[in-house]
Amino acid sequence: MAPASQYELAQPPSDSVTAVAYAPQSPTRLLASSWDKHVYLYDTHNGSEDAQGTLLNTFQHRAPVLDVCFGATDNVAYSACLDWQVYRIDLETGEKTSVVKHGAPVRCVVHSPQHSLLISASWDQSLQIHNTREPSTPNITIPLPGKPHALAASPSKLVVAMTARLVHIFDLTSLPSLFGSPNPAEVKPWQQRESSLKFLTRAVSCMPNDAGYATSSIEGRVAVEWFEDSAESQARKYAFKCHRQAAPADENGGGGDIVYPVNSLVFHPVYGTFASAGGDGTVALWDAEAKRRMKQYQKFPDNVAALAFSADGKYLAIGVCPGFETGVEDYSGEGKTKIFIRELGDGEAKGKGAK
Template sequence: MAPSTQFELAQPPNDAISSLVFAPEAPTRLLVSSWDKNVYLYDTHTDAEGGGHGTLLQTFEHRAPVMDVCFGADDNEAFSAGMDWTVRRIDLESGDQTVVSKHAAPVRRVVYSREHSLLITASWDNTLHVLNPSNTSLTALTITLPGKPHAMAASPSKVIIAMTSRLVHIYDLAALGASLASGSGAAPEPWQQRESSLKFLTRAVAAMPSDAGYATSSIEGRVAVEWFDASAESQARKYAFKCHRQTGTAEDGAADVVFPVNALAFHPAFGTFASGGGDATVALWDAAAKRRMKIYQKFPDSVAALAFSSDGKYLAIGVCPGFETGMEDYSGEGRTKVVIRELGETEAKGKGAK
């Protein structure tokens, strides 16, 4: 079995990383969005002239910091969410950008469902926009949210939105598609409305590829794992745990130092997931066995974003200064890194995985 290897991509962003995502087909095609107002497209496994790991294929400049990015219907289509209140479609071959949605405040998250051909955007104007980018004749749905959205993720059949006040709304994607196609402009009610199992603000949410449930993380060093099935038996399986903490010493009064859990990502095949935190570490967890499988060597700065490749062989890690020690004189320039880890064959395999 080939050993695990880890390397940094050449030509990383110049400021903090807001998100990163691998392509749905090509396992070495990676998009990275940054506060430096750009989206970056890399091939993680071809070396550029002059040395260095990976190749920066193209940079797509925006008017304001980019908060999120996702791939669309194929490896050549992407959508970005910006602080300029717009959602843009990016043709990754030609470089052309088209505004597909406008909100009344910065757009925090954007997800695309290939199964339903739906683009869903979540803005700090407390709305979701739902549209079909391949059918512009359909009028986009606008859904008013009861709180400001901070995290969003899509499973094969659901989209999960985590908001302020510990609110979590789950929508059925087929129902959203049917409402959009009807042209009535009327949005369906949430499939489920929940209160987060975590007591503090949600920082990240990730959906299980198996379509069974999701995980959320908070600013207070905790992760919760939950299932969609509302039956008492299924709900009894949900759990939460502490993580990304440093054990207190006598010098600091023996209190644990608690860090935000900034990022979550599920492995596409094994049902395990990775978490990344302000403590500059990444951990692998077995969701079914409720145990930590691995914690990686500490990075130089906070872990801001995580993504597994579609084949599960690679884990992309966005590393940049966090705000854990204050915001004075913040700069990610020269300290922002995109780390690619090639996983060993069983590295991310849970106890019960086949």
Template sequence: MASNQFVVTSPPTDAISALKFSPEPDSTRIVVSSWDKNVYLYDLRDENGNVGEGKLLHKFEHRAPVLDVCFGADENEIYTASLDWAVRRINASTSEPTVLSHHEAGVKSVVYSKEHSLLISASWDSTLHVHRTNADSEPATIPLPSKPFSLSLTPTKLVVAMASRALHIYDLKSLALLSDEADQPPPNKVEIEPWQRRESSLKFMTRAVACMPNDAGYASSSIEGRVAVEWFDPSPESQARKYAFKCHRQTQDDVDVVYPVNALAFHPVHGTFASGGGDGVVALWDGIAKRRIRQYQKYPASIAALSFSSNGKYLAIAVSPGFEDGKEDVPEGVIKIFVRELGETEAKGKGAK
């Protein structure tokens, strides 16, 4: 194994659903959610301040599998999305959970906007809940045209990728105003027009969406080994720049085997992005130059989630069986979290100075 990569101790015991680095500058904390009904908080630094396999700080038990997790205003605030329909806030210092809202089906995704103090959850009941985290108010409920699969946000926008290849882009300022008016008795369903409605450039079901750190656009991936790169600007010039490409495909016995692209993450400094597939491969891409920068060695199972640290020095890679082979049992020792320490130019784009 490469000397600049290590495995985190005490991984989850069932498939990993999400993994996020703390947004704090130079923090080495990671939060991970799993189908084993737990959320795990790790710090990659040991007692001497050295970054390595790290230690498990806390394990927060839930009543059902946890499908997503994110940090809030600071790294002591954690939000979770669970199959028991609940959206929770966990105080990491006290381990105290608070239920913020209940959807009417499993909660698939949660994202936190620091700029607007908003937590947005997306559920298989085809709604978004918009929670104002700095006020004691009911969340606003926004109906969606179909089931949400993935959420991602920038300082100004929220992208919702849904079934039927639908994408909605919302203006976060409008959502913040909406949640200010949410002090009415529930169910507080509100019809709000998205800033843009789009159809995915990909022909098959969307698996993941990730926004560019410069607020200019987003990448999305599908179950059919493709990634699309698009820009928010609705002008014909910007829309003419959008494109899609094939990836995460392998030739086996002269047959082209196509894998789902499960995970996408943008580098916070260079604006390049990583993709992770059901083939157990992680690749780095320059979306502007339309080139692959590098591809890492094959991991022991499907890539479930990816996250860069806020300073861009580390890439965390969650490896879990993706059941691409049709087998439902999880072999022991397959679930792992790898952390790669990136060289200074490792994630730089081809045209970067």
């Protein structure tokens, strides 16, 4: 069995990392977005004796970048920016083009390779759908009933988590037919749900087998749900506590828990297990079917803000930076932001029932 290993990437962002994303083909090509107004492109395995990994390029923006994803190939990226725009970045030439303009900062962006769609979610309470196959086609705008905080796509579904515990699920297979439609604003979600979690949703991730999704909250909880709307399927959904630490005992002998936000969730592309990252500086692996924690890694030096599995499932990228929950007024991630690459051991992310 190949042992697991872990190392820190050289030349990390100079401020807090907001997202990390692996390329669709290469398992060693990684993007990171940051509050320092840049997107970073790394080769995670082409380093020197003195440094791990190589920073291939940086792409400057006018404002902090809140999310980033790859497009259909390893040479195209899309960034969601605080300046209200989504940019297409040619990673070979460095050319950056605005492809979406919202009316407020753009919080999330995802690419659906199955349907050649780029979907962005903005604090202007809307989704915009961009046709990456025919980019000159006018974008579709879908109004939302709340401010979006998390977005994820499966092969056929799009999950949008919003304020007021609202969750809308859209059928991606029906969206391409809307281009050129006279009134796309009347697009209805495939399902409307209320979050199983009592507090604000922090992250969402979809199962690779297209069966369901997981959400996390600012209050140290994760919920796992299935798309199928039958009573039997909905009875399977569950939620659990995580990323908490026992508080010191008070003068009366009581303690309770210190609760941290669960900042990121990501499903393993091969085994369907998932990893969670928290403000407590830990990353845990979970078996969604068996409802159990498989592994918790050693504590990282700071809040874990972002996670990504490589397309082959062999590597886990971990973005670490100070957490905003500390409440400091002169917050800065400079000098404290780090990106770790973990090479998973054989079967490390394999669930109990996996073949």
